[in-house]
Amino acid sequence: MKEYILLIDTYDSTGLVYNVSKILFANHLNIEQNAEFVDKDTNKFFMRTVISGDVNCDLLLKELKEALPKESTIKLNQKSKKDIVILATKESHVLGDLLIRYIDGELDANIKAVIANHDYLKDLVEKFDIPFYCISAENMEREAHEDLIIEKIQEYNPELIVLAKYMRILTPKFVKAFPKKVLNIHHSFLPAFIGANPYKQAHHRGVKIIGATAHYVTDDLDEGPIIFQDVVNVDHTYSWQDMRRAGRNVEKVVLSNALQYLLEDRVFVYENKTVIL
Amino acid sequence: MKEYILLIDTYDSTGLVYNVSKILFANHLNIEQNAEFVDKDTNKFFMRTVISGDVNCDLLLKELKEALPKESTIKLNQKSKKDIVILATKESHVLGDLLIRYIDGELDANIKAVIANHDYLKDLVEKFDIPFYCISAENMEREAHEDLIIEKIQEYNPELIVLAKYMRILTPKFVKAFPKKVLNIHHSFLPAFIGANPYKQAHHRGVKIIGATAHYVTDDLDEGPIIFQDVVNVDHTYSWQDMRRAGRNVEKVVLSNALQYLLEDRVFVYENKTVIL
């Protein structure tokens, strides 16, 4: 039986769960999973329900819209693999991890293309029969280069864009072109070590733990809503290169976990934070 | 406004959430928090709902019982501090941690008494104006000693009994006297190192991580439903005493987190496992 994911983002009021469950019940739909969260500070209400049954999407959405407050955001996605496009630069550890998962069927996504600003990863990507595009930024204005990237991405119309260590700063135009669709892995435990060379910064500061952060990309560099973080212990024997080496294991696991959340439609965003249901 | 915690443990069927939320809505009650879980393997359904409003407990329970499947377990607890009795032996780290939280108001519980099979901790406990009872096991049969302990506990009629490194094995009689009410902290990452001297066992085996496990006590030693676990890294420089020292920090944090879950009525048990909602 087909499964659908119902996502509701609204303000809390009495009877929300009742109203939603009444409609699902009346439509003879089964609730396979259900999770809600109310943020007391902002009175926001989030609900993610996995339903199965003979769903008439248009009708169901119509009934829900009528029953819920006007300003509610309601989405109903059929469970399926999402199309993604990956951006990278030169490093292979995060990209490679995605590729290995992909060919083994462990990634709930279709990798439509990999785009990089260097050709260093071309051989690797093409081993996996995935289109690889090198769009060099050399001798180009930032905006002109980015326009080419945007154009290439749009050819594939992906549901998600994954920055797998894409080492260029994105402009607001890019962010606007793909709202809430761009996932980035930052190689530090944000908000520590924002900006360039976080491992060098971490080494200089003498921290005893380093980390990585997967977040949605917004206009503010390294300030987007955080989806997943993890850390690893280091000590004084680590050069910054050793930290980078240790950090790479964290980066790929963090990106992979965050991506999994997005592929399962589990992430809500509000006030620059995420709710993971 | 008073808050109540509604706990439902039943078998999954269509309309459960709908039926419960309908009754809450009809009684003009607000859902402050709500969480459900369905175990697909066993078809078990668990629901924990924090409600506020003018609750008529008897009426509400009656309506819920009528609406839910017959074999359902339904509980409705007013949010309040629970009475607990602590059992200990000689070690002070877990007990001390509870005492410090207690006097600072951070523990959502009333410590009614501490009972130990040695008098070593008497001074510590009495500093905090809590009744301390030493019930020595010397020259006594296990059952006779345990009967005295049971009797003393029953004087206080606690909602929970916390074994804060109580180093004696309990008989089925004890477990039966306080069903689903006894929380233990085991000084290993169960099911590794069941039984005596887990740190010595861990040292002998040469593990690189040690841990602690908080679990409900059942008839099978160290086999009860696990509530919380945590770990800490060790290496070859650790003697078994060093491991014990490092492990003590884990033990107290694990016990404390598990106890917090129990005090908040968040733990369901089925098939010797826990669901934490």
Next chain:
Amino acid sequence: MKEYILLIDTYDSTGLVYNVSKILFANHLNIEQNAEFVDKDTNKFFMRTVISGDVNCDLLLKELKEALPKESTIKLNQKSKKDIVILATKESHVLGDLLIRYIDGELDANIKAVIANHDYLKDLVEKFDIPFYCISAENMEREAHEDLIIEKIQEYNPELIVLAKYMRILTPKFVKAFPKKVLNIHHSFLPAFIGANPYKQAHHRGVKIIGATAHYVTDDLDEGPIIFQDVVNVDHTYSWQDMRRAGRNVEKVVLSNALQYLLEDRVFVYENKTVIL
């Protein structure tokens, strides 16, 4: 047999280990533990050696000074409990943890006194028969208040001063009065969330992990050399108060581990970083 800890901090050159071990051998001393570290970037050499035997301290230091480069720092401490003074404000979790360890003999230190800028913790401290001094900062200039604190500390001539959640900013005068002797616990994963209310900051930023940092106090607030850090996972359900609650467990474990390193003479400082041998 008595044990001594030899600490050498110098610049790397050929034959250092040879020269030190030759002298120890010639003096019929046993090496119980030995660790070295060379920082390639700065060419700094650090060595910590636990020796046992019939040690003539003056003679040994003399011989070592002659054999090692002129600018070397050489210390020889007999293994023993250090005297410490604790500063606190109102929170009891870190202080309480130290007190419980102290009376159980698990802390390798003598707590000589607790000084606080409020009297809130007086009852707790006096339960443990430790002098408690409330030096209120009310209606006083920062410097005048701090002078009183310094004076009180100096009465006890401690080897270490432990800030167990002492919530006032120290002036350079304080730092100068007790160089490399002041240990602080900061309630964030530094360098994230420097300054006031780190849990509120963390909640606002929507991080998925929070932490705590033990560091030496220097003139720059929250910028001193880091000794130990640890973290704990949080999620969107955590209010900032929940984060604080979860963080407290981390704070006390982090402070306790860092203090243990200091009590064992295992920490070297250079370039605002620590080497832990």
Next chain:
Amino acid sequence: MKEYILLIDTYDSTGLVYNVSKILFANHLNIEQNAEFVDKDTNKFFMRTVISGDVNCDLLLKELKEALPKESTIKLNQKSKKDIVILATKESHVLGDLLIRYIDGELDANIKAVIANHDYLKDLVEKFDIPFYCISAENMEREAHEDLIIEKIQEYNPELIVLAKYMRILTPKFVKAFPKKVLNIHHSFLPAFIGANPYKQAHHRGVKIIGATAHYVTDDLDEGPIIFQDVVNVDHTYSWQDMRRAGRNVEKVVLSNALQYLLEDRVFVYENKTVIL
């Protein structure tokens, strides 16, 4: 300048460090890194020294042998990439991780061949231009099949054999053929869940943390010396398949870290435990 790794495994006695450092000094060799460990229980002494300079290996070993106790084990390896052979079955996550590191130059090893008992991974391995051999165990006695595997490995004379989720039990003959050369990744936090289907076991037991363990292979299944372990949190929402998915990230990181230790000659074994210097 060439670097060498000196490894000494002996019984502790006065003057060991002195004797070794004297010989290195007399030979005009620089100590780049040095670490020792003495196990008090067994009086064992371990030393790993990275030296640079104009090394005459035969002469240096001769001098060291004369200066150290007779039963000492002394090794002197030039720093270089080691040859490895990987054994696998069907799962690609650990193998894939090694392959990605390999082509990116991050693995300090030459992967000479991959041998599997199924042909499922053939395509993946051959993408990376590495010889792949499928040696099916179908319709064969265990010993006969293993003989073929041993023979194929011996063609490559590797310094290490990495079991990257090789799902067959090895006989003592195999272990004997490659003493202290076989690294395995076990998909549980040993000694918990020895044997088959550890994720199913973990799910059945209801643990809140799962892990993975990299260890040397010995005659006793899952009982070899542990080199590295790591864990990840799980909860009641995880099916055993979810646990396996989460565990895979841990498995590949654990195997990768353990392998790195072996490639850097940092692992000593004694009494079925490891010392990592």
